[in-house]
Amino acid sequence: MTALFVNQLTTLDFSYLDPARGVVGESWLVDVTLEGDLDEQGMVFDFGHVKKKIKASLDILADHRLLVPANHPHVIISSEQNQLNITMVAGSGDQIQCSSPAQAILLVNETTITPEILTPILEDELLKDVPANVTSIKLNIYPEAIPGAFYHYSHGLKKHLGDCQRIAHGHRSPIHIYLDENRDSDLEDEWAETWKDIYIATREDLLTEFDLNGIVHLKFGYTSDQGYFELTIAKSRCYLLDTDTTVELLAEHIASEHKSRFPASRVKVVAFEGFNKGSICEK
Secondary structure, three states, rough: OEEEEEEEEEEEEHHHHOOOOOEEEEEEEEEEEEEEEEOOOOOOOHHHHHHHHHHHHHHHHOOOEEEEEOOOOEEEEEEOOOOOEHHHHHHHHEEEEEEEHHHHHEEOOOOOHHHHHHHHHHHHHHHHHOOEEEEEEEEEEEEOOOOOEEEEEHHHHHHOHHHHHOEEEEEEEEEEEOOOOOHHHHEEEEEEEEOOOOOEEEEEEEEEEEEEOOOOEEEEEEOOOEEEEEEEEEHHHHEEEEOOOOOHHHHHHHHHHHHHHHOOOEEEEEOOOOOOOOEEEEO
């Protein structure tokens, strides 16, 4: 057996539904190993093709999508033309409802979403689209090891021309906060708790606020390049901003909050968006 590998080929930034945690923003790294016979070039598969073709396929399959555990008893799924409608009753009695184009949602025929469950599904799909000499594809899917504070957030960017416009995709992101050049772990922990499993929404996208089973819910919606998106979620699971929710504006928001608390200090915020990328704001 001969194999080639590419570690950290890509990062899957997405959200998934969980009855206890709600809409969970996540970022998982992906290593890939391809096993097979050597072709006429003496290769299992060209590295350039791995980095382009395999990465592109992984991105289409699971990146910037809402992953839904379709077999969970609290999940209800319906469709109308190319629109998928998802309802999940959370453990605390609130509901999460998402309506979006089908391409923005991945239905997983399981009761939960984990790297171990997602791995064979993606491996099987990838194997369909490689040359016959490639006999197996093995993925290692895992979260980044983050030594400090981090949060899980979901959002949607209606003005984005790419897949970020999808209303329920997210990230698992570190946060670094400095006061007068000194990193402050207490402030970082504070934001990690504030944005724990949070949906960060733009107030402009709020359609209505209503009571459901004694719990206040918010309904957001917009039409963007890929179609119509709508999300209903408990108010307690939301954090509202008056701006869009790009990582640049998130860094700006956090920096402004701390500048108002510590006006005499120089504030620097390094807000990540998933793995090894993000925005810096200084005030």
